[in-house]
Amino acid sequence: MYDVIVVGARCAGSPTAMLLARKGHRVLVLDRAEFPSDTMSTHFMHQSGLARLRSWGLLDRLAATGCPPITEAVWWYGDLPIRGSAPAYDGVAEAYAPRRIVLDAMLVDAAREAGAEIREGFTVRELIIEDGTVVGVRGRSHGGQEEELRARAVVGADGHRSLVARTMNAEVYKERPSITVAYYTYWTGLKRGYEVYLGNEQQVAVMPTHGDACLIVCALPNAEFGRYRADVEGTYHQIIEDTCPELGKEMREHGQQMEKFTGTKDLPNFYRRPYGTGWALAGDAGFHKDPVTGQGIADAFRDADVLSTALHRVLTGTGEWDQEMANYEETRNQATAALYEFTCLAATLQFSDRMRQAFTVLSYDQAEANAFLGLVAGTTSVIEFFSDEHMGGLVERSKDVGDRELTLTRQAAATG
Template sequence: MNHHYDVIIVGARVAGATLAYELSTAGYEVLLVDKSEFPSDILSTHNFFNNSLKILREMGVLDKLLQTGTPLYKRAVVQFEDAVIDGEFPEVDGESECLCIRRVHLDQILFEHAASQPRVTTIEGFRVTDVIREGDAVNGITGVHRSGSAEQFTAKLVVGADGRNSTLRKLVNSPQLMAVPTDYASYVGYFSGYEQEGDLHVELYKIKDKMVIVFPTSDQLYVLGVMFPLDDQEWSDRFTASPETAFRELVDSGFADSPLPARLRQSALDGKIRGLRGYDNDWYQGMGAGWALVGDALSFKDPAVGQGMHDALYTARILTEILSQHDNWDAEWESMAQTYRTMTETKMMPRYHMACQITKNVPFTTEQTMVNRFIAAHPEATQAFLGMYNHALEPEQFGGVIGRLLQGSSAQVGYAEANDVSGG
């Protein structure tokens, strides 16, 4: 086996496999390693809004993903207290449908696709233990195989694509630039027999201090996530004692004025309820001498905004673009790092701020409630609201859309706070 590459990627799931594919297409020799073996599952959101499907199609994997039988959807139903926002996501780049595919299918297909590319070498079951340095720059990794044997590899660049708790990020001491802790505990389960009315759709509920998200997913299942305040000791104890019972009781008691309890009662849990108790909406330095970060290793955001999958694809693609525009990496780390930071912040920061709003347990104000009702009553406002999630509209443009619509309306709404309706 070769022991020197242009790029080593640590983490071979969505961000890492996509980056390996993109780099191979650009002509680079790549080593892709992961501590897991595929297929394997992981606790994570796994939804692609339609703005991401163009990238999957261009990569040549969309048809393979659809062959799993995972359904496509266009519609969203969002209930903020008594306001029910119901509409379709606006078209982006000629794509109109969204896809929420389970990670056990998604990650294997992306990994196999990357592994099939020329110039990509893969190693499963390889746990990175340290980085190798030459002067101030990172130029390789050391790690351990499942067999217990140690091995090291060198490269011009080492990339961390290993998620929210990135090992590579810790080893290179990437500075944390921002962190907003969540106020919520999250629990997730897959259910069979869940039935919606009308077209398949994503559901989001925020009522008082609790939230639920629902996506149609693979294997004829729906994935449901419930969120309640971290400091609610009663619900914390109930979830610890009996996760499924607590999950169902929280939905019954907290969402009685929605169709959610009736749908869940007729559903059967498939597998176990899994929890994520506390996390930061974070942002780290994305590149330094000999290293870079992509996907959740760079920035993790509250799952309720559904941006993780898109950002994994996007950061992989733009990192490849930046590397391809520079011939002498060793002399250009600083300029490449600045370009990477500018591009990621421009594209991703608005949804990061949306996530920071959603992640706080703050009730809707009177003005926000009025805006939510206005959005629910006006199809164009609904389209604009959903367009913030799939990048058809930038969040900073949303208030202007609402203001323009209000000029022709007799509704008296304090729309100055309209940018806050994406979660409170």
């Protein structure tokens, strides 16, 4: 009998298990994957998620894997560059875009080192439910016999198609259909940092990752999936040609594509009620959203922290299940509400007139550019940035073209 069984060993599952094991609980993690194992992701880890990794003692370990730190971003809106750095989050200034084959294996190792039992290559087929309470799981290792494994609580950290959530009919709310479709692959030979190109209903992002490589992802509105279905490679390169032809030229002249294209149109947006009697959800299983703002990994880390604390209180008799789980849900929803709305809006790949005007100011006002970049890093309040007062001020200033030209002239002079 385990204290907790965690289904899924990636960004939500392994940290949840690690933190519970560090508190002395008997934890079993089951994943059908065998690590190191890759998964679909564009890898961007913002400062908020990295701060949590540091608090677990794992940020230095990630840095030591050779993943290049990202200290500057350049977002392009047409010919307007928004260049800068998100304000530091709890002292963490850099971002990273680690290959998931590296990050996820590191998280599994950390959970195992903490004392969690990890069974890779084990598929959970169903939950054991007695009197309406989840008391364990049934499943099997590759080629093995079916086994029954029991625990005081089962955590579904099993991704957005979560078996745990589906079996328990977890209530879904704030649901929106898939908004974008995105395909990516890796390139070497390019001299590129972290760049985002905001095009007309299309978007390109470049992420420097392990192995002197860049991940380049190209997104379209989900309704245009037919373009990708007809021709993934042609569509990918056409988006780059339309949005950032200079990058396309460099890719043709110096780039080598490392791997085949990966992508999906299955990017739904929803919250699930993340608990019931004997079960809880963490990460994508409980809250899934478009990857355009790159929040999934940091959200999974926050869930791991908050949920493991709640479970610890229940397991040690210092908290009641319903109250602790209600607090967990409330904490998650409060932390994510504004960024969820921003994510769904950003995923339309369209910009209001107000935003277009604001981009003008962001291109020459360093503090405003940094604040904009801090929206996705968790260091700028979405509500304050998009308040009428702040956006109205940016729009007013955008009319002052003289100010912009003066600043650009000064910048050009300063950089020689």
